[in-house]
Amino acid sequence: xxHLNFTRQGRGPMIVLSHALGCDLTMWDGVAMLxxxxxxxxxxxxRGHGRSEVPPGPYSVEAMADDAAQLIAGQTEGPVHFxxxxxxxxxxxxxxxxHPELVSSIxxxxxxxxxxxxxxxxxxxxxxxxxxxxxxxxxxxTMARWFTREFRDQDPDSVLAxxxxxxSNSPRAYxxxxxxxxxxxxxxxxxxxxxxxLVIAGLRDxxxxxxxxxxxxxxxxxxxxxxxxxxxxxxxxKPAEFAHLVSDFLGTL
Numbered sequence: 001x002x003h004l005n006f007t008r009q010g011r012g013p014m015i016v017l018s019h020a021l022g023c024d025l026t027m028w029d030g031v032a033m034l035x036x037x038x039x040x041x042x043x044x045x046x047r048g049h050g051r052s053e054v055p056p057g058p059y060s061v062e063a064m065a066d067d068a069a070q071l072i073a074g075q076t077e078g079p080v081h082f083x084x085x086x087x088x089x090x091x092x093x094x095x096x097x098x099h100p101e102l103v104s105s106i107x108x109x110x111x112x113x114x115x116x117x118x119x120x121x122x123x124x125x126x127x128x129x130x131x132x133x134x135x136x137x138x139x140x141x142t143m144a145r146w147f148t149r150e151f152r153d154q155d156p157d158s159v160l161a162x163x164x165x166x167x168s169n170s171p172r173a174y175x176x177x178x179x180x181x182x183x184x185x186x187x188x189x190x191x192x193x194x195x196x197x198l199v200i201a202g203l204r205d206x207x208x209x210x211x212x213x214x215x216x217x218x219x220x221x222x223x224x225x226x227x228x229x230x231x232x233x234x235x236x237x238k239p240a241e242f243a244h245l246v247s248d249f250l251g252t253l
Contacts, residue, residue, distance in 0.1 A: 001070050002053035006044035010036030013250070014080040016072060017043035018088030020110070020233060021177055022142060022166045024050030027085070030239030031246075038247065042080075044071055046087065048173025050165075057176030061087075061184055065094035072102045081250055083107040085235050086208065087177065093186050093216070096193045105253060106193070107246055109200035110232050112212040113186040113219060123182035127175045135167045135174065142166055145207045146233045158236065190219035197223040198249040200234065200242070207232040224249070 007025060015035055017028045025043040032041045045052040047059065047067055068091055072080055082103050084092035089111025096106050115123065129138050143152065143163055152159050197220045201213035210227070217225040226245055230237040 001067055002047045002055045004044045004047070004053070004067060004071050005051035006042060006071060006075065008040060008042040008075070010039050010041045012039045014040045014042060014076050014078075015246070015250075016068070016076075016080045016082045017041060018068060018082065018084035018091050019043070019046065019049070020086030020088060020146075021181060022049075022169055022174060023162060023233075024165050026050075026165065027162060027233060027236055031235050031243045034240060034243035035246065039081075039250075042071075042075060044068075046091075046177070048170060048177055054170050054173045057172070057179070059173075059176040059180040061090045061094055061180050062098065064091045064180070065098050068095055069099040069102055072099075079104040081105045081107070081246075083109070083246060084111065085109045086111055086232065087181060089216075090181065090184055090186075093190060093193070096195055096197070097189045100194060103195050105196040105198070105250065107198045107200060107249065108213075108216055109242070110202050110205050110208045110213075110234055111216065112184065112208050113190060113216045114184060115182055120182045123178050127178050130171045130178075131175050135169055135171055139163050139167050146231060147237060148204050148231045151231070151237045162233070162236065186216075187219060190216065191221065193220045196249075196253055198245070199223055199225045200245060201225065201227045202230045202232060202234040203227050204230060205232045205234070 089108035092106040228234040235242045
């Protein structure tokens, strides 16, 4: 298992925050600051991201779920509430199936459970771009998917900070992560999820449209679907609303 960089803050029931593809744990800064008032918050960098180890490929979301399981087992006591955005939401779906004893609940935000052939062709094109031209070649299009125009205009510093995080990724590791994401198909495993689940969709999310969140919700028994008026990184655009949704969900368990 690769070594994962992580940080923890706060006190109370344990929440683990799992970030989006191409980001690192800093994407959770705003949400973590709010959640730490009532929870212990552990956030980490996926393999190949941030300050975590960059193992050789290929990668898989299933292996990333095992990474998260090892971190949870080593750094927490008992099951946790696992909150994942985008790639992190895919990890949440797999973690709840592969390691159900480690999770009390999951939150799946701005994510997907399957990609069709058309979408996989787009993932392949992105892989070719970063492999041949470097991360900077994909940065502008990524920021346009991650954030609404209004947010990019109103908070350019936050956008620039996350753009720099994106561009600092190893092209090889990012390409391996994209390939892993492109292969997901949780239609057969999501019905096995037994813990409470909240699915958060961004109403203006073009990367993971509402229909993808609806599909996730429909395959997990008892899952609840809520929406945020934001693009793909809803936790960055609307941290207070995101944290409120998570807190309300956990308060009802």
